[in-house]
């Protein structure tokens with residue numbers, strides 16, 4: 001093999017190996033470890049939230065000892081319910097949708113960070129091992145009152 005061809009090969013082989021490696025990493029994390037964007041777990045008609053379970057009754061329910069399911073509806077410019085209370089050590093699955101425009105749902109001190117899109121259901125789970133108040137904010141500009149759109153998760157000792 002000529003020297004030029006060896007040089008070429010030294011570039012060609014890594015430029016094939018790197019994307020293949022990235023693809024493998026993507027497949028392992030997505031399918032092997034189940035890491036994916038925490039959104040779009042279902043659809044719902046935003047016109048009929050008042051008659052569509054679970055969004056007809058926003059709030060928090062205990063589904064098993066220490067496990068809670070919180071249903072949230074976002075609208076200009078508040079979350080319903082505004083306050084969620086759970087005991088310390090709880091695992092809470094948040095399921096949310098929007099009644100009107102695109103909102104966000106970020107819970108401080110947790111990894112919950114969702115887009116709340118009308119017509120779509122978003123879901124994320126967090127564990128609350130420290131008592132206190134966790135601020136819930138809308139992180140997507142949704143109009144004049146966007147900066148006032150907040151709620152809280154109260155973790156009781």
Ligand code: CUA
Pocket residue numbers: 075076077102103104138139140141142143146147149
């Ligand atoms: Cu809702 Cu910003």
